[in-house]
Structures are given as C-alpha cells and as structure tokens.
Amino acid sequence: xxxxxxxxxxxLKESLDAVGRLxxxxxxxxxxxxxxxxxxxxxxxxxxxxxIPEDEFESYNYTEDMTIGIDLNRIDDILSLASNEDILKxxxxxxxxxxxxxxxxxxxxxxxxxxxxRKEPNIPDLExxxxxxxxxxxxxxxxxxxxKISDYIVLSTEDNSLIITGEGDTDSVKIDxxxxxxxxxxxxxxxxxxxxxxxxxxxxxxxxKAPEVTMHLGTDYPIMFKFNIAGSNIEYLLAPRIESD
Amino acid sequence: xxxxxxxxxxxLKESLDAVGRLxxxxxxxxxxxxxxxxxxxxxxxxxxxxxIPEDEFESYNYTEDMTIGIDLNRIDDILSLASNEDILKxxxxxxxxxxxxxxxxxxxxxxxxxxxxRKEPNIPDLExxxxxxxxxxxxxxxxxxxxKISDYIVLSTEDNSLIITGEGDTDSVKIDxxxxxxxxxxxxxxxxxxxxxxxxxxxxxxxxKAPEVTMHLGTDYPIMFKFNIAGSNIEYLLAPRIESD
Amino acid sequence: xxxxxxxxxxxLKESLDAVGRLxxxxxxxxxxxxxxxxxxxxxxxxxxxxxIPEDEFESYNYTEDMTIGIDLNRIDDILSLASNEDILKxxxxxxxxxxxxxxxxxxxxxxxxxxxxRKEPNIPDLExxxxxxxxxxxxxxxxxxxxKISDYIVLSTEDNSLIITGEGDTDSVKIDxxxxxxxxxxxxxxxxxxxxxxxxxxxxxxxxKAPEVTMHLGTDYPIMFKFNIAGSNIEYLLAPRIESD
Numbered sequence: 001x002x003x004x005x006x007x008x009x010x011x012l013k014e015s016l017d018a019v020g021r022l023x024x025x026x027x028x029x030x031x032x033x034x035x036x037x038x039x040x041x042x043x044x045x046x047x048x049x050x051x052i053p054e055d056e057f058e059s060y061n062y063t064e065d066m067t068i069g070i071d072l073n074r075i076d077d078i079l080s081l082a083s084n085e086d087i088l089k090x091x092x093x094x095x096x097x098x099x100x101x102x103x104x105x106x107x108x109x110x111x112x113x114x115x116x117x118r119k120e121p122n123i124p125d126l127e128x129x130x131x132x133x134x135x136x137x138x139x140x141x142x143x144x145x146x147x148k149i150s151d152y153i154v155l156s157t158e159d160n161s162l163i164i165t166g167e168g169d170t171d172s173v174k175i176d177x178x179x180x181x182x183x184x185x186x187x188x189x190x191x192x193x194x195x196x197x198x199x200x201x202x203x204x205x206x207x208x209k210a211p212e213v214t215m216h217l218g219t220d221y222p223i224m225f226k227f228n229i230a231g232s233n234i235e236y237l238l239a240p241r242i243e244s245d
Numbered sequence: 246x247x248x249x250x251x252x253x254x255x256x257l258k259e260s261l262d263a264v265g266r267l268x269x270x271x272x273x274x275x276x277x278x279x280x281x282x283x284x285x286x287x288x289x290x291x292x293x294x295x296x297i298p299e300d301e302f303e304s305y306n307y308t309e310d311m312t313i314g315i316d317l318n319r320i321d322d323i324l325s326l327a328s329n330e331d332i333l334k335x336x337x338x339x340x341x342x343x344x345x346x347x348x349x350x351x352x353x354x355x356x357x358x359x360x361x362x363r364k365e366p367n368i369p370d371l372e373x374x375x376x377x378x379x380x381x382x383x384x385x386x387x388x389x390x391x392x393k394i395s396d397y398i399v400l401s402t403e404d405n406s407l408i409i410t411g412e413g414d415t416d417s418v419k420i421d422x423x424x425x426x427x428x429x430x431x432x433x434x435x436x437x438x439x440x441x442x443x444x445x446x447x448x449x450x451x452x453x454k455a456p457e458v459t460m461h462l463g464t465d466y467p468i469m470f471k472f473n474i475a476g477s478n479i480e481y482l483l484a485p486r487i488e489s490d
Numbered sequence: 491x492x493x494x495x496x497x498x499x500x501x502l503k504e505s506l507d508a509v510g511r512l513x514x515x516x517x518x519x520x521x522x523x524x525x526x527x528x529x530x531x532x533x534x535x536x537x538x539x540x541x542i543p544e545d546e547f548e549s550y551n552y553t554e555d556m557t558i559g560i561d562l563n564r565i566d567d568i569l570s571l572a573s574n575e576d577i578l579k580x581x582x583x584x585x586x587x588x589x590x591x592x593x594x595x596x597x598x599x600x601x602x603x604x605x606x607x608r609k610e611p612n613i614p615d616l617e618x619x620x621x622x623x624x625x626x627x628x629x630x631x632x633x634x635x636x637x638k639i640s641d642y643i644v645l646s647t648e649d650n651s652l653i654i655t656g657e658g659d660t661d662s663v664k665i666d667x668x669x670x671x672x673x674x675x676x677x678x679x680x681x682x683x684x685x686x687x688x689x690x691x692x693x694x695x696x697x698x699k700a701p702e703v704t705m706h707l708g709t710d711y712p713i714m715f716k717f718n719i720a721g722s723n724i725e726y727l728l729a730p731r732i733e734s735d
Binding site for chain 3: 060141142144145148149170171172173174175177181
C-alpha cells in the first residue's frame with residue numbers, strides 16, 4: 001500500500017530544514033495525523049522533533065502507518081530546483097523508492113533502510129520552571145552577539161527578565177530582555193543554564209523564522225524551544241554544558 | 246591596414262562568453278560580413294561556432310580579411326570594467342596589438358599568434374533526424390535537474406515528445422516535454438543519444454539566455470544547438486558518449 | 491575619569507574602516523576636539539590620519555586627554571551587528587576596558603596597551619606642486635582598470651590633465667582625465683610618480699565613498715589624498731616606488 005501526498009515545495013523544504021540543521025538522515029513516520037520525525041545529533045546533545053500536520057498538505061492519501069528512511073541532503077538538493085509555490089507530489093512505499101514529481105520533473109529516489117538510522121531518542125520528561133515567549137529574531141540576534149565574544153552562552157531569568165550573557169577570556173556581552181521586550185515571561189523560580197553556541201547557532205537559523213518561540217528553561221537543565229514554521233510544529237531540545245570556574 | 250569597429254560592450258561580452266565556456270583562446274576571423282570564430286575544446290568533444298554579424302556593430306570599418314588571436318580571459322577582464330551599454334571601440338592589425346577604448350580608458354592589449362592556437366575544426370556534415378525548438382531556460386533546468394542524480398544525460402524523442410532522463414546508481418530522473426512544452430518538434434524517426442553533463446552544463450549558461458534554441462538530435466550522434474544571443478549566432482556541437490550497460 | 495560618548499553606529503564604522511584598511515590596531519587619542527588617530531602600515535609605505543570631530547557625536551562627555559589602544563577587527567565585529575542608524579554608546583577609561591552599548595546589547599571589551607602598538611608616525615612636511623580635486627569613484631575606477639594590466643600605476647599631470655597609466659609586460663592602459671573630468675586641477679609644474687597598486691587598491695575602498703577627494707602629487711614624491719566620509723576627515727599618504735627601466 002503506497003502513501004501518496006502533495007504539498008507546497010517551500011512548506012516541505014522549510015520544515016525538513018529545521019531537522020536538517022542537526023542530522024543528515026531521518027526516520028520519517030507517516031501517520032493518519034501527518035508526518036513526524038524525532039532526531040538526535042550524533043553527540044547526543046541536541047534533539048529535534050518535527051510534525052507536519054495532515055491539513056498542511058494539499059492532498060494526503062494515507063492507508064497505513066509506515067516509516068521510511070530519508071537522506072535529507074538528497075531531498076534538499078531536489079527541492080531546491082522547484083520554486084516554493086510549486087506543488088510537489090510524493091508517492092512512496094515502506095522500505096522502497098520514493099517518487100517525487102514537481103515542476104514537470106519526475107524523480108525516483110532510493111530510500112534508506114530505517115533500521116540503519118540512529119535510533120529515535122526518548123524525550124525526557126522535564127519540569128522546567130521558566131517559560132518565556134519571544135520573537136525568534138531576538139533570539140537569533142542575541143546568539144550572534146554572544147558568538148562574537150565566546151563559545152558559550154548563559155541564559156537566565158531574574159525579576160521577570162531574560163538575561164543572556166557571554167564571557168570570553170577578556171571580553172563580555174550582556175543582553176537584558178525585560179517584560180517589554182518579551183511576549184510573555186512566567187518564571188516561578190530563577191533559572192540559569194549554560195549552553196554551547198555551536199548547536200544554538202545552527203538551531204537559530206530556523207528559530208529566527210518564527211514570530212513566536214516558546215522557551216522552557218531551568219537551572220543546569222536542558223532548554224526547550226517550541227515554535228511553528230511553514231505550518232509545522234518544531235521542538236528543539238538542547239542539553240546544558242557544565243560551567244567551569 | 247587596420248580594422249576599426251565599435252560595438253556595445255554587453256553585446257561583445259555575451260557573444261564571446263558563449264565561446265569562452267569551452268576554450269580560453271580563439272582565432273577571430275574579421276570578414277566583410279562580421280566577426281566569426283570556430284573553437285573546439287582540448288578533448289575534441291565539444292565545438293562552438295560564433296558569428297557576430299556586421300550590422301550588430303555601431304560602426305564597422307573593414308578593409309581586408311584578417312585573423313587575430315585572442316586570449317578571452319584578458320578581454321573579459323577588461324569588458325567587465327565597462328557597463329554593458331557603453332560603446333567600446335576596437336582597432337587592430339593582423340598579428341599585432343589591439344587597442345580598446347571604452348568609458349574613458351584606453352587599453353593596448355597584445356594579441357596571440359594565431360598559428361599557436363588549436364586548429365579550427367572541420368564541421369562534420371551531419372544528418373540528424375530530429376529537430377526540436379524550445380526555450381533555452383527549459384533546457385538549462387532539465388540539465389540542472391539531471392545533474393543532481395547523474396553525470397550523464399539521455400536525450401531522446403518519442404511520439405513527438407522530448408524525453409530527458411538521468412540515472413544514478415540508485416536514483417533516476419525523467420522529464421517529459423510534450424508538444425505543449427515545445428515550440429516545435431519534427432522527428433522523422435526516434436532519436437536517442439547520451440551526453441556528458443560536464444559540457445552541457447557549461448553550454449547551458451549561454452543556452453538559457455536564448456528564448457528559442459533549435460536542437461538537432463540523432464541516435465548515438467552529436468547533438469547540435471543553434472541559437473541567437475545579443476544579436477550573435479551561436480552553434481554548439483557536442484559528441485555523444487557510449488552508453489554502458 | 492571616564493570618557494563617555496554616543497554616535498551613530500554607521501558613522502563610527504565607516505570612519506574606523508578607513509584606517510582599518512591599513513592596520514589592525516590603533517592608538518586612538520581622545521581630545522576636546524574629537525577623536526583622532528595616526529597609523530602607519532608595517533612596511534612604512536602608507537599612512538592614514540583620521541579625525542572624527544566632536545560635533546559628529548550625538549553626545550561627547552570629555553574630561554581629559556587620553557589615549558586608548560583598539561583592536562579594529564574586534565570593534566568592527568561588534569559594530570556589524572547593529573544597524574547603521576542605531577546610536578552606540580561608548581564609555582572608557584585610559585588603559586582599561588571599553589563598555590559599548592548598542593541595540594540592547596552591552597559589551598565589555600578589553601583594550602590594548604597603547605605602548606605595544608606601533609609608534610605614531612611623523613607626518614612629513616611635503617611641498618607637492620600639483621593639486622587635483624576629483625570624484626572618489628573616478629579614482630577607484632582608474633585603479634581597478636590599471637590593476638587588470640599591472641601591479642604599478644603612474645599618476646602624472648600634463649597640460650592641466652591628470653594622466654593615469656599602467657604597463658604590464660605586453661599590455662598597457664591609459665586614462666586621460668581632462669579639466670572636464672576633474673573638479674579642479676592646479677599644477678604649477680608637471681608631476682609624475684609611480685605607486686604600488688596593492689596599497690592604492692585598499693585605500694580606494696574608502697576613497698570611492700567621497701564625492702570630492704583632493705590629491706596632492708609631486709615627482710617621485712609621496713601622494714596625499716584628503717577627503718571626508720561620514721563627517722570624518724581622512725588623509726592617506728603613500729610613498730612612491732622607484733620606476734625601473
């Protein structure tokens with residue numbers, strides 16, 4: 001039984017790109033509700049969850065649950081040839097080829113055996129005391145500013161502000177986002193965690209596209225970003241680094 | 246006796262670029278009807294013919310036939326400084342210097358001894374059963390799409406369609422251009438030849454600029470592209486590769 | 491006693507860039523009249539003088555003369571994050587840190603000990619017989635055109651024209667700027683000097699931004715360029731090279 005669907009090229013591209021920032025190969029689950037994937041980076045530090053809901057598709061002919069293995073670079077190469085508004089048709093069977101038709105081109109792409117792809121991670125059950133909602137570009141700009149100074153970033157909450165700091169050997173940067181700069185901040189206790197900028201910098205390329213991003217932050221706990229781009233739900237989870245004195 | 250002429254910079258640039266995609270040095274023939282050159286690439290696989298008709302020049306003071314040797318990179322370097330609408334004046338004598346005046350600059354460029362440049366090829370007399378006229382951008386897009394999958398491309402005609410396919414180790418692409426997608430197709434018998442994408446990819450940078458390109462195609466025969474850009478007539482000839490099974 | 495000032499980011503960036511084309515580190519003098527620096531390149535061939543007058547600042551709280559050492563790459567990195575219209579606040583003390591606040595970011599940047607920076611040059615007292623005023627883009631275009639042919643450029647005056655020439659092994663270029671092309675030319679005697687294009691090419695990136703540039707030229711003497719960009723006064727001085735026959 002084959003799965004058939006059609007979707008705007010740009011929508012599929014932006015959604016897959018969000019995961020592609022962390023991994024090259026994914027196990028894509030085809031369900032009645034839409035497509036979803038969970039991916040963890042090789043170092044086990046960052047995790048991405050993506051759901052493209054069924055109603056974001058132009059057509060969606062689901063027959064049964066299946067899981068296919070995809071090389072994201074290969075797909076991205078092909079999607080980059082079509083324009084974002086072009087409707088792309090997919091047809092695929094479990095463990096087989098994927099047929100992609102777009103803009104008059106018909107591709108037959110071999111899939112990857114899902115059993116060879118890194119196992120889907122367990123999503124940890126986290127209770128994070130601080131929830132901050134803010135514009136994605138603000139996050140990206142703070143990450144860029146901190147990168148000029150350091151390889152690490154400290155995110156903390158204090159008196160209903162989000163404080164972002166970076167310290168290099170001699171130089172430092174501090175960004176103080178108060179309630180006026182944020183869409184919402186709800187912090188039951190002060191939180192403070194330190195993260196590697198390597199991962200955050202990659203993640204911020206997708207984060208910056210979302211007008212509203214929800215951050216969940218704790219003290220020496222993973223950070224979680226939840227947002228929506230191109231109709232898809234994306235979650236990033238990033239483990240903290242230990243602060244050395 | 247010197248040859249003197251003036252022409253819009255952009256016109257000369259685009260015309261010479263079409264040949265420059267295959268070779269670095271050309272023998273340029275100055276005749277009563279205009280400038281022309283024939284060039285074959287070092288591997289003898291691809292050939293370019295260019296004619297810039299006399300009436301595409303702003304002024305054209307011809308006195309006698311002559312042949313000069315030109316380093317296209319040198320000329321392109323200079324042309325890139327002027328804007329496309331600027332009128333460029335050339336003055337040259339056989340086997341001597343070329344004087345170029347444009348936008349207030351006066352260059353004296355040494356020519357190459359034409360006898361040191363690769364001999365002009367004989368143009369084979371080909372009878373190719375299929376003639377297809379189509380938009381140059383369509384050709385370029387098909388070449389780009391095939392490059393994602395393979396190093397080779399198969400061009401064939403079938404039932405008044407042009408079929409373009411590429412096969413990689415595991416993946417494939419097929420583009421089916423029917424009469425609706427083509428300006429004209431006239432195929433007395435089905436044709437099918439395989440070509441290296443290396444050359445076609447270079448050629449397509451000029452081909453894509455022409456709204457109408459005439460392709461002549463046979464079975465395991467060279468392909469010929471004829472088109473006009475910036476008022477110049479260009480022909481590309483590309484030898485087929487043998488299909489391995 | 492700290493120095494505090496605020497200025498448009500773009501104004502500071504463009505002014506410092508003019509010096510940054512020659513050196514990476516500068517001694518910046520803070521005076522009642524504004525900021526100034528003099529820098530000489532490591533080979534002692536080119537010199538840059540910059541003054542940002544006090545009235546180009548939005549606010550300028552001067553208390554005493556001081557000199558600070560700045561790594562221009564570090565500052566440029568930070569300025570590139572803010573938009574040109576953003577107001578940037580500086581606060582600094584001699585031999586200490588610099589605090590920079592812009593667009594909601596607060597940086598603390600360590601300064602360089604001024605005594606470790608290359609000594610400020612003496613500005614030679616030159617009497618140059620030719621003064622030419624012209625558009626900066628014209629200078630840059632002539633430099634670009636000459637670079638295609640040679641590593642050296644000859645600037646000379648003759649009959650109230652500025653003649654720019656370059657000679658390669660086989661090729662040459664000549665640009666003849668007459669009184670019509672110049673804003674002013676005042677040449678008491680013919681001047682002629684040869685310069686390395688390496689330095690002029692770097693300098694021309696700032697020179698091209700000035701609608702009016704004053705050149706002072708002699709025979710086998712340094713050339714001086716004086717111009718104003720973003721409200722700052724800039725002078726470049728470049729030593730001549732010896733013409734080999």
